[in-house]
Amino acid sequence: MSQFENTTIIKKANVYFKGKVTSHTVILSNGERKTLGIMLPGNYTFSTGDKEIMEVLGGSMDVKLPNSDCFVTYGEGTSFEVEKNSSFDLIIKEVSDYCCSYVKES
């Protein structure tokens, strides 16, 4: 699926790390929230609220998941999950873009 249809998109960008990580928020017709974003090279730590599913759309991401001791590289077309109320580390070596899905868990 290369596009989302019948969505609401928030015009204003989300800006983190002085613009080295940015995204736009999309709300699907079923109410599900996603962000489409870009990361420039750098090292980042993110915290989660909801569980997140990160899909790498371009570039690659070296990811250290919660409770893991090592970084694993995720390339274009792959995805990884991050548990809710946790944090994860990223090393970005090339400009990369992603789709992040936020999963409400009961």
Next chain:
Amino acid sequence: MSQFENTTIIKKANVYFKGKVTSHTVILSNGERKTLGIMLPGNYTFSTGDKEIMEVLGGSMDVKLPNSDCFVTYGEGTSFEVEKNSSFDLIIKEVSDYCCSYVKES
């Protein structure tokens, strides 16, 4: 209008200038195409195909329009037009985001 509804959004980002300028493409229900983007500090020259209307959503842009000799600063909430088949120069001093509308002219 802080959001677009009933739109199609292309998941893959548009990446220019090594990621210092990025955007996502949105197609409105009437077929109109827009991009929502972010610019990091830098100097850029862009070419237009269609006429463009650039709305500054955050930050500011110093703009030299075609046939102008000087830069004019456009701040948050302002917009400027660029004629079709031309080019314009931008000096970006702070992280800025924008909405660009592409206007088909007969």
